[in-house]
Each structure stands twice: as structure tokens, then as C-alpha cells.
Amino acid sequence: MALKRVGKHTVKFENPPKIIGTASIVGPKEGKGPLKDYFDIILDDDTLGKDSYEKAECTMMYTVVNEVIKKSGLKSDDIDYFLAGDLLNQTISANYAARDLEIPFFGLYGACSTMTESLSLGAMLMDGGFADHVIASTSSHFSTAERQYRYPLEYGSQRAESAQWTVTGSGAMLLGNEGDYPEVTYVTTGVVKDYGILDSANMGAAMAPAAIDTLNTHFKDTGRTPDYYDIILTGDLGNVGRKLTINLLKEYNYDISKVYNDCGSLIFFDDEQNTQSGGSGCGCSAVVYCGYLYKKMMMKEIKRALIISTGALMSTTSSFQGESIPGIAHAVAIEFD
Amino acid sequence: MALKRVGKHTVKFENPPKIIGTASIVGPKEGKGPLKDYFDIILDDDTLGKDSYEKAECTMMYTVVNEVIKKSGLKSDDIDYFLAGDLLNQTISANYAARDLEIPFFGLYGACSTMTESLSLGAMLMDGGFADHVIASTSSHFSTAERQYRYPLEYGSQRAESAQWTVTGSGAMLLGNEGDYPEVTYVTTGVVKDYGILDSANMGAAMAPAAIDTLNTHFKDTGRTPDYYDIILTGDLGNVGRKLTINLLKEYNYDISKVYNDCGSLIFFDDEQNTQSGGSGCGCSAVVYCGYLYKKMMMKEIKRALIISTGALMSTTSSFQGESIPGIAHAVAIEFD
Structure with a gap:
């Protein structure tokens, strides 16, 4: 190896x-x-x-x-x-x-x-x-x-x-490589997970199994536990997928609830902005990491972050043809001690 | 660096x-x-x-x-x-x-x-x-x-x-890493080139500038000349793009004509199979490299190969919106002496 x-x-x-x-x-x-x-x-x-x-x-x-x-x-x-x-x-x-x-x-x-x-x-x-x-x-x-x-x-x-x-x-x-900046320390690469979700208006549920699998693998591979991190930030499971992730990870004996949030849950005022389960799209986790998280890390308010963008890998064609929605999630540890 | x-x-x-x-x-x-x-x-x-x-x-x-x-x-x-x-x-x-x-x-x-x-x-x-x-x-x-x-x-x-x-x-x-097999020695990564071709039925012309740019960069970066290779194989410029590539590379003082072919030109009998300018699609260069080239290399009939898959990066939406067709080409040297 x-x-x-x-x-x-x-x-x-x-x-x-x-x-x-x-x-x-x-x-x-x-x-x-x-x-x-x-x-x-x-x-x-x-x-x-x-x-x-x-x-x-x-x-x-x-x-x-x-x-x-x-x-x-x-x-x-x-x-x-x-x-x-x-x-x-x-x-x-x-x-x-x-x-x-x-x-x-x-x-x-x-x-x-x-x-x-x-x-x-x-x-x-x-x-x-x-x-x-x-x-x-x-x-x-x-x-x-x-x-x-x-x-x-x-x-x-x-x-x-x-x-x-x-x-x-x-x-x-x-x-x-230069200067005093947050460092990328670990990368855990996702495998595709598909639990048979067919509803493309419920992407959080379709992607949660992938997030859970990658998080579980990351903890097992590194020997770290959720409390090692100041923040664990998936993007973009939204409110539905976020709750699923917390609950289902408990079955693997990891409780992330104290340090966990999701970019889709953070970016909008869902009630007054009428955004239902929260934000999504590649740009969602991109701007939350590049904006919110990075600036918090540069101010040393967050020192250890685990970020996990989640993707739903269907197309309109695959959905029309009756296929379920496969998900994937890649985790990256960023640290700035 | x-x-x-x-x-x-x-x-x-x-x-x-x-x-x-x-x-x-x-x-x-x-x-x-x-x-x-x-x-x-x-x-x-x-x-x-x-x-x-x-x-x-x-x-x-x-x-x-x-x-x-x-x-x-x-x-x-x-x-x-x-x-x-x-x-x-x-x-x-x-x-x-x-x-x-x-x-x-x-x-x-x-x-x-x-x-x-x-x-x-x-x-x-x-x-x-x-x-x-x-x-x-x-x-x-x-x-x-x-x-x-x-x-x-x-x-x-x-x-x-x-x-x-x-x-x-x-x-x-x-x-x-194990065994006696062809080795990947160099990789030259392409930049996107767009010479304003709008005709999606002429992809060879749209992608040729990218192939030419990557080949020129590869020769300059490595100090190699076309005759170093037993074969230079683009995929898939087809017959139109292949001729453009040979001619336009001469303007950069590289004559590849003696060792050059294109996967799109090799895969069909264009006249009797009615395939016009030749083959295309991701699968074209994939099967020519994985089938034809690899087997020729394993038999030591080809020892030094430079392969360059070429892509046209438009979509139907970008074409409908009047955009021209950008091309890209990545070169990989494979050697088995």
C-alpha cells in the first residue's frame, strides 16, 4: 500500500x-x-x-x-x-x-x-x-x-x-505552499451510494447515505472522532438530509450533533426566504467554505474543520428512465492550529 | 517550481x-x-x-x-x-x-x-x-x-x-507498479483553445487547435521531437482534423506526418462503413488505445507512443446561445523499451 x-x-x-x-x-x-x-x-x-x-x-x-x-x-x-x-x-x-x-x-x-x-x-x-x-x-x-x-x-x-x-x-x-494559512491534511474519497430514492425533490435523502458512509470511513481511517473537529460541515444536504445524517451516523456509534452543520442549512433564512429544506447546488458548499468557513479559520475562530460536499449523480434522462438517485460525498480535513 | x-x-x-x-x-x-x-x-x-x-x-x-x-x-x-x-x-x-x-x-x-x-x-x-x-x-x-x-x-x-x-x-x-508493462512517463495537460468554430458537424476543426497547442507544448517542454515517438496518436480529430493538425504543426516547425495518425481515422472503413470524417466519442480513443495500441506495445511492435485525446467542450445549450466550440487536448507519453 x-x-x-x-x-x-x-x-x-x-x-x-x-x-x-x-x-x-x-x-x-x-x-x-x-x-x-x-x-x-x-x-x-x-x-x-x-x-x-x-x-x-x-x-x-x-x-x-x-x-x-x-x-x-x-x-x-x-x-x-x-x-x-x-x-x-x-x-x-x-x-x-x-x-x-x-x-x-x-x-x-x-x-x-x-x-x-x-x-x-x-x-x-x-x-x-x-x-x-x-x-x-x-x-x-x-x-x-x-x-x-x-x-x-x-x-x-x-x-x-x-x-x-x-x-x-x-x-x-x-x-x-507558502505562508501561514489553513492546511489540507486529509482527504477521504467517496464511493457512490444509492439507497433507492427516486424523488428528485428530496435530494437530501438521496445524498445522506453517501455523506454517512464517507464520514464513517473518515473516522475509521484516521482514528479521529467527531469531537476532534471544531466543525463538520456537509454541503448540501439541507435540513432533511442533515437530520438523517445525524441520526443514521449514531448507528455507526458516531455522534456528530455537537459540531455538525450543513451548508444548505446555513445559507438562507429558510422561512422568510421561502427556501424549504435549504440551499443546494455546487455553489452552495463552495461559497460557504470559501466565504464563511475560510474567513472564520483565518480569524482562528475555527481551527479544525472537516468539509464534505455531497453530490446527487442522476440526470433528467436517468430519472425519466426510472433510475434511482446515486449520491457521492468527498471529505477534506482543513486545519490551522 | x-x-x-x-x-x-x-x-x-x-x-x-x-x-x-x-x-x-x-x-x-x-x-x-x-x-x-x-x-x-x-x-x-x-x-x-x-x-x-x-x-x-x-x-x-x-x-x-x-x-x-x-x-x-x-x-x-x-x-x-x-x-x-x-x-x-x-x-x-x-x-x-x-x-x-x-x-x-x-x-x-x-x-x-x-x-x-x-x-x-x-x-x-x-x-x-x-x-x-x-x-x-x-x-x-x-x-x-x-x-x-x-x-x-x-x-x-x-x-x-x-x-x-x-x-x-x-x-x-x-x-x-508491478511487472513488466508499458510505462506512463510524461503528461502534458491542455489549455482550452477556441478559434471560433461554430459548426458542430465539424468537430475536427474545432478540436485541432487544442491538439496542436498541446503537441507543440509537449515537444517544447520535453525537448523531444516527433521522431522520438514510434507513433503519435490523437483521438478523435477524424480525417478533417488530422490533416489540419499535420499542416498547422508545420508552422511551429514540427513535422509529425511520418509517425502520426488519429484514432477516428483508424477505427472505421470510412467509405464502405459510411462514417464520413471518421470516428468520434470518448469511446473512440479509449478502445483504440486500450485495444490496438496497448496490444501493439505489449508485442513490442510499438515502443514509444504519444497519445492525445481531444475534447470539444460545448453543449447543445451553448451552441443554441451562439457560443463557439472550445477544444482541449491532453497528451500522455507511454514507453516500453
Whole structure:
């Protein structure tokens, strides 16, 4: 077994890559939510002046990548790899952002797990000695996701109580080796879990088994217990999936309730913002990690975090064909003692 | 700059990972083409008995992954990562194959560049010390791609002379450190190139600039010239893109014509099989590398190969919105002296 592996599905970094910067952008609704003070850019206009929502989403990702490069004082040429994906068919937000960036690009598809998927792979490219700087990014947009996955926006359709609201937002993390910054210490990579959920308006329930499996594996592989962490933050199970995760992890003898939250539960005032079970979309965990969590860590209010983005891996085609919804979750430990 | 980097966008492996096995599966049409003797499994029925072409494509990928594991004498539990993607919306072929495999999974989207994208990342995870065995895989299916990207199959629409025929097939490569097998020595990662091509029936022209850029970068970064290689094999530019690549690389003072071919040009008898500019789809380069090339290398008929899968990163939505077609190409050097 390779030296950097710990347990079954976890790697431990020899030279933990540092998150030397983040950038986040959100739409107007997210900018009125409880985390508004943590985002770098809050849009007044979720079209960004573009003639389609898809082009707007792409521009959001391009903007955060440029923003995180600018903040760091580096140039685009200094970035060795750009790892990104999004929810749209053929991941066009990431592809067209990459077109304008001229950075070697690996496109990913992990649905809403993309933030920790890109961070996991990016951290391995860093610690493996293949890169000095990597950017990991993802995005989502309420209006692109809604019209691709669900209904035409003009319908104004009713929403189930278990439904989540796709976050309009994008986040980017810049990995490097220099300076005093939070470090990526462990990565636990998820396997696909499918407990037969067919209801695409209940993604929390579809993704919870994957989150539970990855958390259980992470604890077993590292020997850590939930209380090692100041915060365990899944994204985006929402309120329904969050409760399932707490309850079902108890069956594996792990009680995470004291330190646990979910990005989808944090980002909106669900009652007054009418967001049912909370936020979702790749951009949800991206902006909560890049905005809220990273800033809390830089202020040393949080020192040890375990983040787990969760993805639902179906398509409209697979749902039409009667397939259930497979989920995946990737965990990344970030520490700054 | 990290130690394993060479030049601008290339990495050189310290402990080159070995391709310890491959498996390939193709449809009936590919099984009547010029490379038929090199494929492991030729299907009589491109539905594989499933009730949709999408489920058939997923089953093809699942089959080659199991086949390559079986050939190696390993168990599914011995595989540390499964890296895969495909052309379908939300990469459902890879996702649902991963569901049944129980191997830690990173989903990718690189359109038809996915074979060398997955191989590039897989080789870095190996050499970085994060894995002992990795499987890289991709698939495509004529009937799923045609109905998702182009026209309902029932139309029987006419095809442009520059159009390519999506290959029904899937390939998987198994990376390991043991035994006497072809080694992955260099990886050159592509940047997205877009020269403004709008015609989605001329993908060869859309992707050729990316192939040319990555080849030029690879030669510059490594100091190698085209004659170092026994074969340089792009996939899948087809006949139109292949000629463009030869001609335009001459402007960079590299003449690849003596050692160069394209997977899309090799897989069909274009005249009698009515495949216009040749084959395409993620499965095209996957089965040509996993079938034809790997077997030629194992017989020592080819010792030094440079493979470059090329992807067109548009979607139907981006095309409807007037966007041009961005391309990407990732190069991997495989050597077995």
C-alpha cells in the first residue's frame, strides 16, 4: 500500500498544501441571507449583464478565479492547474471559464460534490509534487439549474417541503505552499451510494447515505472522532438530509450533533426566504467554505474543520428512465492550529 | 517550481506508473472495422439486452472495468481510485457504473479528451504516492450521443462530409507498479483553445487547435521531437482534423506526418462503413488505445507512443446561445523499451 494512504479510502499529506486564498461571489438572494457578511462579491443583478443565465454563471466562475489570483498577488501564469466543474450539461460554466483563463484544465463532474472533489484532487497534485499552485472551483445558478433540471422558470411551480433552493454563487480556492494559512491534511474519497430514492425533490435523502458512509470511513481511517473537529460541515444536504445524517451516523456509534452543520442549512433564512429544506447546488458548499468557513479559520475562530460536499449523480434522462438517485460525498480535513 | 515539472505544462514521473492491463468493448459496427482483431469484446447487440441505450452504455463501462480487474488477478477492493467520465449529461454512464463498483470515484468531464484526462490524473495519483492501483475509463455510444447532441435516431438525418460517427465502445486502463508493462512517463495537460468554430458537424476543426497547442507544448517542454515517438496518436480529430493538425504543426516547425495518425481515422472503413470524417466519442480513443495500441506495445511492435485525446467542450445549450466550440487536448507519453 502506498505510504500516504491511511486506512481504506483516506490519504494523509506529507506536505499539507495550504489554502492561500479563496474568493466567493453570490446572487442577490444569498446576499440577503445569514452569511452575507462573509462573501466577497454580492451581485445586484444575477445576469451580470449577460444575455443568458448560463453565460452569467460562467462569468461568476471566471470572476472568482481572477479574484483569488489577484488577492494572492500571483499571475494566471503561476497557476499550474485549474480543476473545476458545475451542474450544467457538459459543465459549460467551467469549460467556458477555462477558455478565458489559459490555465491547464481538468474538467470534473461530481454534481454538488465538486468543491471537495476539486479540492481533493488539487491537494493531491500539490503534495504529489506536480504543482506549486492549483485553483479548485465550482459554481451554480438558480436559474440555469432550475430550467435544466426542473421546470421552465416562467412556470413559477410549487415546491415540495423537502426541495432545496439552488444557490446562485461560485467559489474558488487557491492552493499553494507558502505562508501561514489553513492546511489540507486529509482527504477521504467517496464511493457512490444509492439507497433507492427516486424523488428528485428530496435530494437530501438521496445524498445522506453517501455523506454517512464517507464520514464513517473518515473516522475509521484516521482514528479521529467527531469531537476532534471544531466543525463538520456537509454541503448540501439541507435540513432533511442533515437530520438523517445525524441520526443514521449514531448507528455507526458516531455522534456528530455537537459540531455538525450543513451548508444548505446555513445559507438562507429558510422561512422568510421561502427556501424549504435549504440551499443546494455546487455553489452552495463552495461559497460557504470559501466565504464563511475560510474567513472564520483565518480569524482562528475555527481551527479544525472537516468539509464534505455531497453530490446527487442522476440526470433528467436517468430519472425519466426510472433510475434511482446515486449520491457521492468527498471529505477534506482543513486545519490551522 | 515543483520538482516533477518539466517546462510549462508537463510533468515527468519519478516512478512511472505502469499500465498493467486494459480492456475494450465495442459495438457491432466497430467490430467490423479495420481494428476488429484488437478488441476484447465485440457486441452483437448494442443494447446489451437493456431497455435503453443509456443503460447499455453504462453496462459497457461496468463490463470493461470488471474485465480489466479480472485479467489482472486483482479484486475490486484493491483498486484505490476509479476515474471516469463520458459524454452524457451529468456523465451518467460513469456515475451508474461507479455505483455498482464500490471503488472511490472521481467523476470527470472532458468530452472526448476523457481517456487521457483520466489517465493523466490517475498517473499523478500513482506517482504522487496516493494509490497502488487506479482505473481510468470512458465510454460513448452512437445512439446515446446522437439523440442527446443531434437528432432523434428515427430521423435518419443526412450527415455532413466533415461529420464524425460516434463510436459505440468503452475502454479501461489499470495502472499499477508491478511487472513488466508499458510505462506512463510524461503528461502534458491542455489549455482550452477556441478559434471560433461554430459548426458542430465539424468537430475536427474545432478540436485541432487544442491538439496542436498541446503537441507543440509537449515537444517544447520535453525537448523531444516527433521522431522520438514510434507513433503519435490523437483521438478523435477524424480525417478533417488530422490533416489540419499535420499542416498547422508545420508552422511551429514540427513535422509529425511520418509517425502520426488519429484514432477516428483508424477505427472505421470510412467509405464502405459510411462514417464520413471518421470516428468520434470518448469511446473512440479509449478502445483504440486500450485495444490496438496497448496490444501493439505489449508485442513490442510499438515502443514509444504519444497519445492525445481531444475534447470539444460545448453543449447543445451553448451552441443554441451562439457560443463557439472550445477544444482541449491532453497528451500522455507511454514507453516500453
